[in-house]
Amino acid sequence: MKRGAYKSRKFIELVERLLERWGYSRTEGKVYAILLMRARPMTISELAKETGLSRSSISVALSNLARHYLVTYRKEGKTKYFSAVPAFLEKFLQQPKEMLEREIKPMKEIVEDLVRNSGEEEKAFYLTLLNDLSTLECVLKRLIEFEESEDLCLRNSS
Numbered sequence: 768m769k770r771g772a773y774k775s776r777k778f779i780e781l782v783e784r785l786l787e788r789w790g791y792s793r794t795e796g797k798v799y800a801i802l803l804m805r806a807r808p809m810t811i812s813e814l815a816k817e818t819g820l821s822r823s824s825i826s827v828a829l830s831n832l833a834r835h836y837l838v839t840y841r842k843e844g845k846t847k848y849f850s851a852v853p854a855f856l857e858k859f860l861q862q863p864k865e866m867l868e869r870e871i872k873p874m875k876e877i878v879e880d881l882v883r884n885s886g887e888e889e890k891a892f893y894l895t896l897l898n899d900l901s902t903l904e905c906v907l908k909r910l911i912e913f914e915e916s917e918d919l920c921l922r923n924s925s
Contacts, residue, residue: 778800778803779796779800779801779804782797782799782800782803784796785855786799789858789862791831791832792828794820794824794825795831795832797818798814798818798825798838799851801814801817802838803851803853805851808848808849808850809848809850810848811825811849814829814849829849833849837851837858838850838851838852860914863911863914866907867904867907867908871900871903871904871907875897875900878893878896878900882894
């Protein structure tokens with residue numbers, strides 16, 4: 768296998784994995800990765816040929832990616848040309864806020880309820896779990912505060 772082909776395949780796998788971690792499908796990750804690697808916009812037909820995926824699955828993936836501002840398109844006649852929007856930083860910075868609101872706070876509320884309504888033997892276990900969730904909540908809040916106050920990295924990358 769040629770080195771360039773290996774690097775391309777590895778890049779696609781890494782982007783797929785990253786987007787999957789952020790709640791996207793493997794198809795969306797693959798389509799996004801391929802669009803990121805191309806210097807020019809691509810059509811659904813070109814993406815289908817490149818990925819081996821169906822036009823309909825690519826169309827669904829592109830719709831979701833466009834809805835989340837990861838892909839844009841322009842029309843020429845009846846043909847749409849899709850391009851990736853490099854947005855790793857924005858997506859990464861959303862993760863602590865989303866995790867805190869969607870998962871950690873609701874879990875913590877449930878465990879607090881379990882602590883209140885459990886026997887002594889179970890209570891010790893639930894208190895350990897609650898302590899872990901409280902620590903994670905604190906770390907996520909600090910990350911969010913840091914991200915909101917610190918723009919040194921953003922200034923340096925401009």
